[in-house]
Amino acid sequence: MFEAQPTSTLGHQYQRFTRVRLLVLAAMLAVLCATVVLDGSTGPSVFPFADVVRGIVQPGSLPAAQQVILWEVRLPYALMAVLVGASLGLAGAEMQTVLNNPLASPFTLGISAAAAVGASVAVVSGFTLMALDENLAVPLSAFVFATGATLLIQALAYRYGATVDTVVLFGIALLFSFEALLWLMQFIADSNALQQIVFWTMGSLSRATWNKIGIVATVLAVCCAWSAANVWPLTALRAGEDQARSFGVPVERLRLLTLLRVSLLAATALSFVGTIGFVGLVGPHIARMLLGEDHRYYLPGSVLAGALMLSLASILSKLLVPGLVLPIGIITALVGVPLFMALILRRGRRMP
Secondary structure, three states: OOOHHHHHHHHHHHHHHHHHHHHHHHHHHHHHHHHHHHHHHOOOOOOOHHHHHHHHHOHHHOOHHHHHHHHHHHHHHHHHHHHHHHHHHHHHHHHHHHOOOOOOOHHHHOHHHHHHHHHHHHHHHOOOEOOEOHHHHHHHHHHHHHHHHHHHHHHHHHHHOOOHHHHHHHHHHHHHHHHHHHHHHHHHOOHHHHHHHHHHHHOOOOOOOHHHHHHHHHHHHHHHHHHHOOHHHHHHHOOOHHHHHHOOOOHHHHHHHHHHHHHHHHHHHHHHHOOOOOHHHHHHHHHHHHHOOOHHHHHHHHHHHHHHHHHHHHHHHHHOOOOOOOOHHHHHHHHHHHHHHHHHHHHHHHOO
16 A cells, blocks of 8 residues: 555656646637637628627528628638747747747748748749749748759758757858848839838748648648657657657657658748748747657647747737738737747846
8 A cells, every 4th residue: 555655646646747737728729719810800891709709610601792701702811820820839839849048939930031032032033833823922932942042951951960059050040141132032023023022031921822822731631640659759858869769769850750740841831821930939938848758748838829929920910000911910010029038037037
């Protein structure tokens, strides 16, 4: 009886650990569903919250005009915010794990800057393909440049060793290089092209369509399943590279594959909405604060935290200036900076 008590206590503590985290995830999901409906009800025209819920459950119950507004404008906008935020949240969480850097995000590797350069090249050169209209040519060019930057980092890291410092330094070098190229594209662009480039780099959900949502959702689903297969190696890596190797984790291979997954997520999301900052940086910190380092809960929490952040930012972008929808990248920067500072101060107070 004396020896059975500690085992029973540990089992009870583990059950409580699991139950609390599942409840937190369920609460985050419930809040996210509410923000999606609220996002669908906000905008230039009045759309009551109850009508949005009824229109989602029973589309035929709404007048034809309201159906068009809800299903062709409001819901694509709201769902794109959720999917992009979820993609950036997951990407940031995995980057912070494999690079062991709390400041890591998809922007650390220069992926955002590469996507911006790709979009700028398409705008300035008037790049089009016979099978694509202008609305798809710009995202395609952004994705190609972001993917190219990723492959270059992967090749350099593989050639010179996929250590944390190597990957981060290559990413910083590419970041500054692509920013210089972006300035060059802005310098040579005419007034119309310059306006498009500036608007794209501010980030916007206004061009969301169901086809684009399907692409982002497919990539996110594939990457989530891929991440789920690596939760234990990633959790072990948080204990240190030497500890992870002692468990049989191939650290360098895990880092390269994870960065490839991160780049796919970020490149796909950013190619459709432009530059959006701080979601991939702050979202994982919120998830870590609520759920801890166990990646079985930390990764889903980061997905939900990123989605919730961008969904709330989408709502604010339509409410701050009546009758005007602000670029969402501006909102995430304005909200993300003080939120990140608050997390830093909170972490500093906890340190002995």
